[in-house]
Amino acid sequence: MYRTLEDFLTHWKQEAAMTEQVFDMLTDESLNQQITSENRTLGRLGWHLTTTIGEMMSHTGLEFEATPEDLPVPNSAKEIADAYRMSSKAMVQALQEQWTDDTLQEERNMYGENWTITQVLTTLVMHQTHHRAQMTVLMRQAGLKVPGLYGPAMEDWAAMGAPVPKV
Template sequence: MFQSIEAFKQTWTFESGSTQKLLDVLTDESLKQQVAENHRTLGELAWHIVTSHHEMLSRTGLKFDAPAMDSPVPASAAEIAAAYRQSSQGLLEALSAQWTDASLQESCDMYGEQWTNSQTLYAVAAHEIHHRGQMTILMRQAGLRVSGVYGPSLEEWEAFAEGGVS
């Protein structure tokens, strides 16, 4: 869990940057990619990531501008990427303005359990990492290039091995 707002901000800056790189590669056509019938499309999954920041953190009382969880999935990949950029930045700005390190130890109801704000921030990041991994599978199925996160992707590794820059 996070012991300071600054520790979360450092983690979030890296993780949200990695997510943003993936979202920026999406195309309008790729948003329809689905692993199987009755599963989220790539667009639905990407939009879920965008809207979940606000949905989870609004339960703590943190206020920032972001699309609502029940808002319709945009048909435009660029709109999804832009909404994520706004939501992610809004989250960081709200934390700086509305919380202190002491706020991290405050508890609130989170899906029927009592979580500290620190736990909630961790869950927001982990939730995004989980769904980002799902996105990369759908992106590959859609023929999109996937960027590395915790190391190089296959394409980046191949370019590196060939002496190229990716």
């Protein structure tokens, strides 16, 4: 739970940096990876994370330039990563300019329910973490290296000269 705006900003910067690590490991070829034809592709998941920043925060009244959700998914991993960085940076700047700690306790209508701004920010981070985890599974299936986000990835253990933990 965020008690101050700075609490959220500190956490967001850490989480956004991890999302950027994931995006930076994508290739254009990997963007079409999916589990089944019924599921989102790796590119669609990345684009969803990118556009959700603006979509979700638009319900709060925060004003900033973000990537619109009605744009088609780019065919370029770099374009997705750059759009994410732009939206994230613009959101952070808008938060610093438009909100105070008191704003965190205010309520907004979010998808037919009243949420405090703290709930909105918490959900934004959890939503990102959820889909970023899905992306890492698809990355493995696409043959990409997965970054160690909350601990070492398989390749990181070997680089440290340690045995890979058994499954």
